[in-house]
Structures are given as C-alpha cells and as structure tokens.
Amino acid sequence: MPRPTTYPLSCFPSQIPENIRFNDLDPLGHLNNNAIGIMIESGRVDLLTPTGIEFRNTGKTIVIAHLATDFIAQGHYPATLTIGSAIEKIGGSSFTIIGQVMEGKTCLAQSRQVCVYFNMDQNKPCPIPDDVRHNLEKLYLKETL
Numbered sequence: 205m206p207r208p209t210t211y212p213l214s215c216f217p218s219q220i221p222e223n224i225r226f227n228d229l230d231p232l233g234h235l236n237n238n239a240i241g242i243m244i245e246s247g248r249v250d251l252l253t254p255t256g257i258e259f260r261n262t263g264k265t266i267v268i269a270h271l272a273t274d275f276i277a278q279g280h281y282p283a284t285l286t287i288g289s290a291i292e293k294i295g296g297s298s299f300t301i302i303g304q305v306m307e308g309k310t311c312l313a314q315s316r317q318v319c320v321y322f323n324m325d326q327n328k329p330c331p332i333p334d335d336v337r338h339n340l341e342k343l344y345l346k347e348t349l
Contacts, residue, residue, distance in 0.1 A: 208274050210304060210311040215346045216288030218251040222305075224283045235279030235312065244273065244303045244315045247287035251301065255339040263324060264333075269298065270318040279305070279312045290345035297321050297329040299340055 213219055228239035249259070258265050279285065285307050292300040298320045305313040323330040332340070 207276065208314050210276070210314060211288070211302075211345065211347075212309070213286055213288050213304075213306055216290045216304070217343045217346070218247060218287075218289040220247055220250050220287050222246065222285045222287055224279055224281045224285065226281055229281055233280060235281075237273075237275060240275070240279075240305055240313045241273065241315075243285065243287050243305055244289075244313070244317070247289035247303045248301055248317060248319075250287075251289035251291075251343060255343070256336050257321075264330060265322055265324060266319040267322045268317055269320045271315065273313055273315040275313050277307075277310055277312045279307055283307055285312070291340050291343045292316065292345055294332070294337060294340055297331050299332070302345055 222243045224235055224239075228236055230236045252266070285305055287303060287305055289301060289303045292302045298318055301317045301319060303315045303317065304311050320329050321332045321336070322328070
C-alpha cells in the first residue's frame with residue numbers, strides 16, 4: 205500500500221496540542237490506534253467550531269459518513285503531539301476533512317473524514333447553507349509544499 209502524501213503543519217489552519225498519556229499506550233508501549241482516533245476527533249471539533257455547525261442531535265448537524273486513517277509512524281510516551289486539521293474539499297451536502305497527528309515534523313497518522321450536512325428532522329442529507337460553506341472555505345488545506 206502506498207504511503208499517503210503528508211503535509212507540514214503550516215498547511216493546516218487548525219492546530220491543537222495533545223499530550224500522549226500513559227493510558228494512550230498499547231501493551232507494547234506504542235501510541236494506541238484508538239487514542240489517535242480520539243485526537244483526530246478533537247482536531248475536527250476544533251476546526252469546525254467557528255463554522256456555525258451545530259453539534260447537537262436536533263435540527264441540522266453533521267454526521268461522519270466515512271473515516272479512513274493511515275497509521276504511518278509510531279508514537280511513544282512521553283510526547284506532545286500537534287493535531288493539524290483542514291478542509292480538503294467541499295461538495296453540495298458534504299465536505300472532507302484531512303487531519304494529521306504530528307510529533308515535530310514526523311507524521312504519525314493521517315485521516316480523511318467525509319462529513320455530511322444532515323437534517324435530523326427529515327433524517328436525510330441536505331445542502332450546506334451558504335454561510336456555513338463560506339466559513340468552511342476559509343479552512344482549506346494550504347498547499348505550500
């Protein structure tokens with residue numbers, strides 16, 4: 205399987221620190237894959253908070269339709285990581301977020317998450333409102349390779 209293209213942290217409009225906790229480790233002392241998923245989720249929430257998207261189960265919100273993570277390098281305790289998150293593309297009712305877990309300049313994991321704008325009352329996808337779309341467009345991945 206080919207290794208994904210990774211990006212420097214400067215490409216990500218959202219960056220948050222995460223400390224590896226002792227309970228984030230697997231029996232071999234490596235950063236556990238599940239802990240990486242939680243870190244990616246924290247990055248996604250930080251990225252989307254200023255967009256006006258509601259994270260409640262009423263009205264209109266987002267649902268995760270697809271999530272894929274490539275585990276690229278090992279992480280070990282103790283370490284402080286940086287989670288970078290950005291919008292990769294926007295469609296009519298969905299958008300894709302790219303997230304990376306970084307230790308310094310080393311990418312430990314990269315995730316792509318397809319988020320669907322969803323009408324909870326009608327139980328179906330709906331178009332992304334113009335104001336939310338405008339806010340998402342400000343968060344595109346900065347291609348500065």
